[in-house]
Amino acid sequence: MLKNDNNNYKFSIDKFYKNYLKGPRIFNNRDALEPSYIPHELPHRDVQIKDIAEKTACALFGNAPPSFLCYGQTGTGKTATIRYISQKLAQQNTEIKPWWIYINCNVVSTPYRILAHIYNTISREEKIPPTGLPKDIIFKKLLGLLDSKVRNSICFLVLDEIDILIEKKGGNEILYDLTRLNENLDQCKTSLIGISNKLKFRKTLDPRILSSLGEEHIVFPSYDAGELRDILNKRAKIAFREIVLKEDVIPLCAALAAKEHGDARKALQLLRKAGELAERAQSKSVNSKYVERAHDDLEKDHIMEYIKGMPLQAQLVLTAVYLISKYSPDHIIISGDIYEVHSEIKGFIPGIRQLTKRRISDYISELTLAGIISAEVKSMGHYGRTKIIKLDIEIDIIEKVLSEIDKIQAILNHKPTLLQTDKVKLKNNIFKKLI
């Protein structure tokens, strides 16, 4: 950076771009590492591809394939495999071209919207309003549309993250109706494919649905480090320029993702992020240092997302730990302190209930399990055995994420009165000597 007249550093954007354009290039086709990219091959999914291809091939002759479920932990290639097969089926040189309606139940989240989405996708128009029509009317319209538009072909209905639908009011009923569509169709046939990463989800299905949907199921086992290496190598060849990846990069990404139940998404994310960090640093190559930094960054993002998704009461318990740590960094925090501070700050947020000591203790356990705080039981002389609580994440990160939560933002500069009480200070001094 250049110094300006006031002797301050000044960033020159033009110079930056000029250097950037002249600098080393890491990526050839960065899109190949994006989640939306459909790979041309899916290593280590041959068994599943063969099984699904055999089940669905009859669609090419206009016969109805069985409905089935796909299971496996997150990042095991379920969605990628179904998308891959739908592409392959479409590429076959046959008169009958199957239709595919893909629905992510996390995005299209109510039974009504699912029906409307299927209808609107087939008709290619927003014909069903977002709310308002009775379910049986939409069903009737949908049956008519399927017969008239899809005609003698097959319509695959893919319900990804199907477990979310089941938890919704009316979810079981709609699923039951969707599995029975064929009984009311004259020409077209449908086949339902459910995808889930909740392994126990099958047990929660209504027996009537299970008999038509759950009898056939395909399991996607987690990848081991060797399999993840193969997946990454194939993608890296497309994504990166030749010889920019140091030898240890892919094995390290694979090993780190294998620790997290063999998640290919995680492995690809690490590789992409490592490449981006190297590019930002104008480095000529990507080495394991960038993978380690990428791993740390992703961990932080993950924790921040987790905190944002916690219930407000859990966020307040964390805020209590944060406020004590901020205003008195060497204070030994015990559960009683968190109870006191929580009682105080909850008063600033309308509608928030006082928690019992027991509930506070439950939230402390949850935060500990998530790796956000640590709670170690120590013997404190005549005070007995006591949980000593500490933040396990850098305080700046906690502050950043809490300041992004509307209801909590305003209390982040509140110094807890507890820290100003002589009795508490005295007790804490004794604790410090005992530790």
Ligand SMILES: Nc1ncnc2c1ncn2[C@@H]1O[C@H](COP(=O)(O)OP(=O)(O)OP(=O)(O)O)[C@@H](O)[C@H]1O
């Ligand atoms: N065998 C494979 N070969 C190449 N890429 C793969 C393979 N398996 C998974 N991937 C890639 O890993 C990422 C995650 O895969 P996918 O989205 O299919 O996981 P999923 O099982 O559907 O996970 P979730 O349950 O979280 O939805 C995608 O980018 C996908 O392209």
Ligand SMILES: [Mg+2]
């Ligand atoms: Mg998926």
